[in-house]
Amino acid sequence: MATYYIRKRGNDSNNGTSPNSAWLTLTKALGSSGISSGDILYIGAGIYRETVTINIISATSETKIIGDTDGRYTEDTGEIIITSYLINDESAPITTNLFLLNGKDFLTFENIIFISGIQSSSSTGAIHAATTSTDIIFKKCIFVNSFAQSTPLLSCIIGFGISANWIIDSCIFYSLQNASTRGAIDIDLTTGAGSDYDSNIKIHNCLFLGSAPFICIDDNGTSAQEGGGVIITNCTFIGSGVGAGITHDGTRIGGSTFAYPTKIFNCFIYANSGSNGSIKSGELG
DSSP states (O other): OOEEEEOTTOOTTSOOSSGGGOBSOHHHHTSTTSOOTTOEEEEOSEEEEOOEEOOSOOOSSOEEEEEOTBOTTTSOBSOEEEESOSSSSSSOOSOSOSEEOTTOOSEEEESOEEEEOOOSOOSSOSEEESSOOOSEEEESOEEEEOSOOSOOSEEEEEOTTOOOOEEEESOEEEEOOOOSSOOSEEEEEEOBSSOOEEEEEEEESOEEEEESOSEEEEEESOOSBOEEEEEEESOEEEEESTTOSEEEESSOOOOSSOSSSEEEESOEEEESSSOSTTOOGGGBO
16 A cells, blocks of 8 residues: 655656655546555645546555645645636536546545536536446545536446445535436446346435435336445435435336335435425335
């Protein structure tokens, strides 16, 4: 295990192994010549205007990307903002994806503000895993979408039969949406032939604000066996519009093992208009 650093005063030609020889960009740190499995990356305070495709060799043990808000490790104190506004805070971003995690595993993100300015409708989120990424953790992060579009902030496609082991803990989501079929978080559980499966996705201690919906669970495919195991606990949802809260997109909701793909415990859900999505009584714990 090694420790690496990013700072606004860094340079990608450095080796990244100390605050004084820090890298400048996440593209470098999370690229093929950056960190490796089991490493820790500390990010110094500042605004990082870039879009990132994670190209490290897929980790086999927890690999941490941590915003160093108090400057303990990087000597830079303040917020860590990663945004797809590449020029300034008003000019349109040039891509729909802020982060691509495709097929990358064992990544933990902590103390980071992700700002998306997507101005097009897409089912792929600002942070998106198009092929299954397992053992992903977002902790104490903030996700912001500043445009009223039907693109989720965080989306993932879980392959059939895979235990994804995602944890989203103590995060804040602020999303302006103009469609009832996509959430701040959009989860596609792929169907297949065999047995129903537990995706093992846990969302807890989070705050959701803005327009509806907030969490959308999809069946991805038409095969007989389906996924479940999305557990939502101790979350607060405050929004407006049709479908506020938690919703299901598609005609099939859970297989024979999972009467419902989602279980909801100890949550507060409020919408000042419309409804609280398509929550079923059996989902409420």
